[in-house]
Amino acid sequence: MLSSIIFYSLDKAIRQYRKMAQANIDRAGIAITIDQWLVLRVIQEHDDLTQTDIAERVFKDQASVARMISLMLKSGLLAAEPLPHDGRRNRLRVSEKGLRTLDAVQPVVLSNRQVALEGLSEADLAVMRPLLERIYSNCLAGAEPTPEPIQNRTALNATTQPQ
């Protein structure tokens, strides 16, 4: 039974939460995705992070963050200016529009959390948090190296893969 598998329940809960959260943001007439919102928040709080730093904090991939930032620059939520001491980077700032958007989203986000957690006590969350953290750290360590020395990773993507 799928429902007995905890990862299925986890996935289901977080997906539905994201769906509800985005729907309520949309309904409020605010043009931002929840993922973008998270990145914007991080940039607001620390304006001298690399994309890799940001990615780590929001638990996303550097490539994803790069694309999100590029979209947010295009949509005007972010502004960039070159960093004098490092030619590879830009300093990212939340724009005026970005600030207004963050303000507008804030109450929606709080309300979303409240709705999602209705009927759960602080004690419930206190129980759940360390369990989730434990799963996380287990999985962090759990990509065990194979006994075989050399792995043919390329073959995995070949369409002629034997199985």
Added chain:
Amino acid sequence: MLSSIIFYSLDKAIRQYRKMAQANIDRAGIAITIDQWLVLRVIQEHDDLTQTDIAERVFKDQASVARMISLMLKSGLLAAEPLPHDGRRNRLRVSEKGLRTLDAVQPVVLSNRQVALEGLSEADLAVMRPLLERIYSNCLAGAEPTPEPIQNRTALNATTQPQ
């Protein structure tokens, strides 16, 4: 603090689990994604579902499932034959290759779960499950209808969106 928000922990845990799970499947030399695996399992157990049915069971979108099925037909994990009594549909079957793949994946999946849940008791899971279900059902109900009668959804995607 992001870490105090339960949804962040949830997201982090499930993401890392998926990452580990896929890495271990890759490492075993098996050419399937965990999402495809889930769909394949459902089709194996019920060979007369519509894509919408399948989507519901794996908690995905019909459009996603349609694309996954199309990929799995291409890669040979699935086979399709037209259904005589309904010209819109095909009967989907797990192919020989699909069966072999499922067999190969099974032990990896079990091992992944074991690794991920190390240090968690059955009691822990029994506590967590209903909480997750509660979050899910809260969120299912939580996309509250707006008081305003008409919503201009199109405007949300416009680049000229005022904020």
Added chain:
DNA sequence: TAAAGATGTATGATATATCATTGAAGTTGC
């Protein structure tokens, strides 16, 4: 300081996610 190495960003390729729409094919109501 030149070469080697590390870091930061961008991007290609592919898979999934979501919403919306289309068009074909069933079903219902009359």
Added chain:
DNA sequence: GCAACTTCAATGATATATCATACATCTTTA
């Protein structure tokens, strides 16, 4: 038996996820 409705699958558009690579730019080291 036809019109209206519903269902099913496919697909366009856009966003995210992941891996890999490319390229520029720093940093170290010999």
